[in-house]
Amino acid sequence: MASPGPVSDTRTASASRFSAIGVVAVALVLLLGGVLVSSVSGQLEITADQVVGSILDRWGLTTSLAPQDEVIDATLWVVRFPRIIMAMAVGAALAVGGALMQAIFGNPLAEPGVVGVSSGAALGASIAIVFGIQFAGSGVAAMAFIGGLLATLLVYAVARAGGRTEVVTLLLTGIAINAFAQAGLAFVLFLADTASREQIVFWQLGSLAGSVWSEIVVVVPLLIVGTGVAWVLARQLDVLSLGERNARQLGVDVEGLRIIVIVLVALLTAAAVAFAGIIAFVGLIVPHIVRMALGPAHRSLIVVSVVGGAALMVWADLLTRTLVEGSDLPIGMLTALVGGPFFFALLFQQRKSSGGWL
Amino acid sequence: MSSPLVKMRGAGVERGKRTILSDVSLEVNSGEVLVLVGPNGAGKSTLLATLAGEIVPARGEAIIFGRPSSSYRPKELARLRSVLLQSNDVSFPFRVRQVVQMGRNPWSGTEYEELDGQVVDQAMADVGVADLEQRRFNELSGGERARVSLARVLAQHTDLLLLDEPTAALDLHHQDRVMQLVRSRATDSRGVVVVLHDLSLAAAYADRVVLISRGEIHAVGTPREVLTAEKLSEIYGVALRVMDSPDGHPMVIPVRATH
Numbered sequence: 001m002a003s004p005g006p007v008s009d010t011r012t013a014s015a016s017r018f019s020a021i022g023v024v025a026v027a028l029v030l031l032l033g034g035v036l037v038s039s040v041s042g043q044l045e046i047t048a049d050q051v052v053g054s055i056l057d058r059w060g061l062t063t064s065l066a067p068q069d070e071v072i073d074a075t076l077w078v079v080r081f082p083r084i085i086m087a088m089a090v091g092a093a094l095a096v097g098g099a100l101m102q103a104i105f106g107n108p109l110a111e112p113g114v115v116g117v118s119s120g121a122a123l124g125a126s127i128a129i130v131f132g133i134q135f136a137g138s139g140v141a142a143m144a145f146i147g148g149l150l151a152t153l154l155v156y157a158v159a160r161a162g163g164r165t166e167v168v169t170l171l172l173t174g175i176a177i178n179a180f181a182q183a184g185l186a187f188v189l190f191l192a193d194t195a196s197r198e199q200i201v202f203w204q205l206g207s208l209a210g211s212v213w214s215e216i217v218v219v220v221p222l223l224i225v226g227t228g229v230a231w232v233l234a235r236q237l238d239v240l241s242l243g244e245r246n247a248r249q250l251g252v253d254v255e256g257l258r259i260i261v262i263v264l265v266a267l268l269t270a271a272a273v274a275f276a277g278i279i280a281f282v283g284l285i286v287p288h289i290v291r292m293a294l295g296p297a298h299r300s301l302i303v304v305s306v307v308g309g310a311a312l313m314v315w316a317d318l319l320t321r322t323l324v325e326g327s328d329l330p331i332g333m334l335t336a337l338v339g340g341p342f343f344f345a346l347l348f349q350q351r352k353s354s355g356g357w358l
Numbered sequence: 359m360s361s362p363l364v365k366m367r368g369a370g371v372e373r374g375k376r377t378i379l380s381d382v383s384l385e386v387n388s389g390e391v392l393v394l395v396g397p398n399g400a401g402k403s404t405l406l407a408t409l410a411g412e413i414v415p416a417r418g419e420a421i422i423f424g425r426p427s428s429s430y431r432p433k434e435l436a437r438l439r440s441v442l443l444q445s446n447d448v449s450f451p452f453r454v455r456q457v458v459q460m461g462r463n464p465w466s467g468t469e470y471e472e473l474d475g476q477v478v479d480q481a482m483a484d485v486g487v488a489d490l491e492q493r494r495f496n497e498l499s500g501g502e503r504a505r506v507s508l509a510r511v512l513a514q515h516t517d518l519l520l521l522d523e524p525t526a527a528l529d530l531h532h533q534d535r536v537m538q539l540v541r542s543r544a545t546d547s548r549g550v551v552v553v554l555h556d557l558s559l560a561a562a563y564a565d566r567v568v569l570i571s572r573g574e575i576h577a578v579g580t581p582r583e584v585l586t587a588e589k590l591s592e593i594y595g596v597a598l599r600v601m602d603s604p605d606g607h608p609m610v611i612p613v614r615a616t617h
Contacts, residue, residue: 102450106449106450107449108449108450235463235466236463238452238456238460239460239463240449241448241449241450241452242446242447242448242457242460242510243443243445243446243447243449245412245443246441246443246446248412248432249410249412249435249436249440249441249443250436250460250461250463250464250514251432251433251434251435251436251437251463251464252432252463253431253432253433254432291450291451295451295452295453295456296450296451296452297452297456
């Protein structure tokens with residue numbers, strides 16, 4: 001894919017390194033700003049001082065900044081911090097999942113939501129909710145993983161040829177899988193009792209409300225492991241963009257790499273979907289912007305996608321709970337609301353520069 | 359003479375029920391430029407893939423650097439031979455230098471890794487793409503892409519080079535430049551196998567020519583032995599003339615009706 005925007009041929013290596021630092025700095029500022037604003041925003045008035053004081057207090061540094069009010073401390077540590085950390089973890093997982101998926105499909109349009117992996121995970125999770133399936137206390141996550149893995153394998157088996165995926169085939173496969181998963185979801189909803197039906201509907205719209213530490217300890221390790229493995233594989237993923245045959249000639253064990261990456265994508269997507277519902281387009285938008293800013297090399301792409309995905313999600317979550325006074329909008333709705341037009345713009349730009357993706 | 363880089367004995371390759379190569383015996387020696395010629399669909403690319411160890415023959419054997427091709431792991435092979443395929447798309451907007459750098463992948467984690475920068479510079483200079491270094495690969499012309507891909511293959515720095523139509527998209531100047539480079543790479547312990555469609559180019563640069571047709575080797579020998587009007591006309595199914603070019607190489611020209 002030719003990246004949109006003007007190309008500066010004279011850009012030197014040091015200039016691009018400088019811009020790389022700039023991009024990372026911007027992403028980090030956005031993330032930290034988002035975390036801070038998110039911590040102080042809400043029904044209960046909490047100041048930035050109190051946030052810092054409360055964190056220092058937990059680290060054993062009692063300062064004058066520490067909030068005297070028990071309620072403030074509780075609000076931060078029981079409600080806001082888990083939610084913020086969950087938002088960061090989910091955003092990072094989706095962004096890295098998207099980047100990985102694009103790498104093995106050799107296609108910048110591959111995204112867990114677009115190709116149906118999120119719906120597959122959603123179907124798995126709803127089955128777990130309705131039938132009360134439990135594996136070691138995390139049945140929803142496990143079933144989401146299985147659903148996501150099956151969907152990824154299916155897309156992969158159907159849509160790929162010669163190491164690349166035609167955009168049309170990819171999207172059509174996505175349509176088929178989404179349709180199937182939606183039908184499955186409808187059937188599960190039909191079987192469900194009122195309580196679990198409501199739970200599924202709201203969960204599907206996506207929300208980070210009610211995130212708790214016990215969920216975070218599941219998601220964050222998955223994210224760390226997934227990102228770590230992705231980082232180790234980054235160079236091989238670069239080589240894979242030469243196509244499967246060329247990559248094999250260059251000593252990449254393509255089959256092994258594919259299997260690992262598919263499992264990673266399913267793991268990361270399921271981790272996000274299981275606790276936050278279907279949140280579309282993050283895996284598309286974040287890697288795309290990072291690629292435009294830093295180029296497609298996967299090592300920087302993955303690392304910066306983690307920061308970018310986390311930042312995007314923290315801000316999106318902040319919007320969902322502040323846009324309408326006293327209510328929590330579904331975050332999946334919000335990301336789709338922004339992501340849809342973004343996707344549109346991407347297509348439009350592509351059409352202008354090279355007559356479309358086909 | 360040292361042992362051959364690759365040795366095929368009675369090798370046969372099938373895809374589905376179709377026989378692509380049958381009973382091919384061939385040696386690639388160090389110090390030589392071996393050129394594969396033949397009509398479309400003759401099996402040249404399959405033969406190249408078999409020499410590369412990518413395809414393991416169903417019958418017979420392919421011995422690469424003394425070991426059967428089936429006994430290698432991808433990384434081991436990648437340090438012994440490099441392959442230029444016909445299609446060289448890159449999925450994401452990598453820059454030229456990054457693409458050439460990918461050729462160093464087999465050496466990552468070895469002592470040769472420190473040479474990466476130097477080897478990449480040299481490969482780009484050899485092929486004449488140094489000034490494209492910071493351009494995006496996908497924005498290059500077909501000929502430029504072909505040269506960048508060749509630079510990537512050279513950066514892999516192996517003793518055996520296998521090139522599938524490296525000159526197909528190139529202008530006259532670059533065709534000769536690439537073939538001269540290929541020639542210079544076939545020294546001492548190193549050998550080159552090239553698939554070419556331009557028979558005159560083959561005649562000018564080959565040590566030996568292999569004429570393939572319908573999955574079988576029809577003739578092997580020096581350009582003068584193999585590229586004869588009689589043999590070529592039979593294999594290609596059109597009338598061809600072989601003449602001497604002013605610089606003494608055979609030159610192949612179709613017999614065309616005058617208008």
